[in-house]
Amino acid sequence: MKLLAGNSNRTLAGAIADYLDLPLTKAQVRRFADNEVFVTIDENVRGEDVFIIQSTSYPANDNLMELLICIDALKRASGKRITAVVPYFGYARQDRKTGGRTPISAKLVANLITRAGADRVLTMDLHAGQIQGFFDIPTDNLLPTPLLAADIRENYKKTDELMIVSPDVGGVVRARALAKRLDADLAIVDKRRSGPGQSEVMNIIGDVQGRRCILFDDIADSAGTLCNAAEALMANGAADVAAYVTHGVLSGAAYDRIGKSVLTELVVTDSIEQPEQSLDTCGKVRLVSCAPLIGEAIRRIANEESVSKLFD
The missing domain is CATH 3.40.50.2020 (Rossmann fold)
Incomplete structure (x- = not known):
């Protein structure tokens, strides 16, 4: 080989x-x-x-x-x-x-x-x-689900407090698989996309009051969807919001947007190489190795x- x-x-x-x-x-x-x-x-x-x-x-x-x-x-x-x-x-x-x-x-x-x-x-x-x-x-x-589930268990000891959240309706199957593996509840963000890289949160489907929410998606590009969803979850009473994403595309002002957001952290795999300077400057993005x-x-x-x- x-x-x-x-x-x-x-x-x-x-x-x-x-x-x-x-x-x-x-x-x-x-x-x-x-x-x-x-x-x-x-x-x-x-x-x-x-x-x-x-x-x-x-x-x-x-x-x-x-x-x-x-x-x-x-x-x-x-x-x-x-x-x-x-x-x-x-x-x-x-x-x-x-x-x-x-x-x-x-x-x-x-x-x-x-x-x-x-x-x-x-x-x-x-x-x-x-x-x-x-x-x-x-x-x-x-499927990165077992890999990310293991990281969540390691960093969030009380999994009964967790709420796995799909940032849009299209990602429900992916989020449900993670929620099932962690034996956690599921919520869905109902959003409308007005154009490429632009989204507006309309409703939260599920009771997130007092829950530690984890947004789960496959790609974070501009990170606008994640940041808007995190704000909506906090406005609906979530205790805190983190995000787990498989592929951190993170283009344009994504790092700056994440740094200023209400997200406690964004965890991405190293499927895409991230610039060290951006990781150090932002401070909220953490890598999990998929090697x-x-x-x-x-x-x-x-x-x-x-x-x-x-x-x-």
Whole structure:
């Protein structure tokens, strides 16, 4: 088995390599003067089971091209099986036509990865589960629920005080799974989206009076939805509000918005590499490593074992 890392999240790739006790494959993933991507694999990969670790986070297009070119390089180097390990799958929010003459970009990206030569895809907490069906190759969608539930149990000893809150109706299934695992109650925020990155809270479905609320979502981009939902929960009598999110996109003024919000903390996995300076300045964002989860899934795939048993 070989592990190859792109440039999107070298820290996570190193942590996965440490978990598997396997060195990262020597390779050069660099740019020409005009910013074209160039890849050289410096080790023999002929007949090997190769896993490429590359999130397609910001800059999404550059990181996606790195992934595609790495796949092509490995294919031409006679790798036996190539698995694209994409902890954060970019373009996942464009999973359907939202209006006339709009693309389904998630399907396009799935086609690109498949046609580039990937034999398998391993990702985590897809924004929409049906994206698995966009691929014509085996695709494993890892669930972060056990990982985040363990962190909640460690930091919130009295789980009977907890209320798991979905920040919108679309995330109810995800929030319910976490609430069930923690044996906690569930509440829902009814919001209206007036435009991309803009939302307004209308109602809170559920009694949050005196409860310690945890907002649970898959992606935090501008963090506007989380901050507005936290304010609405506090206005409805919540004791305090924290947020757990799988993918911390955190673009634009997100860190500043979180720092000024009523949130006690925002916990995100390291599926997307976060700038150290922003973490230190904000002080409210905490990372939970998903390396053991992804590393164990890679080990099971390489050994032809069940991945779904990770979530039993």
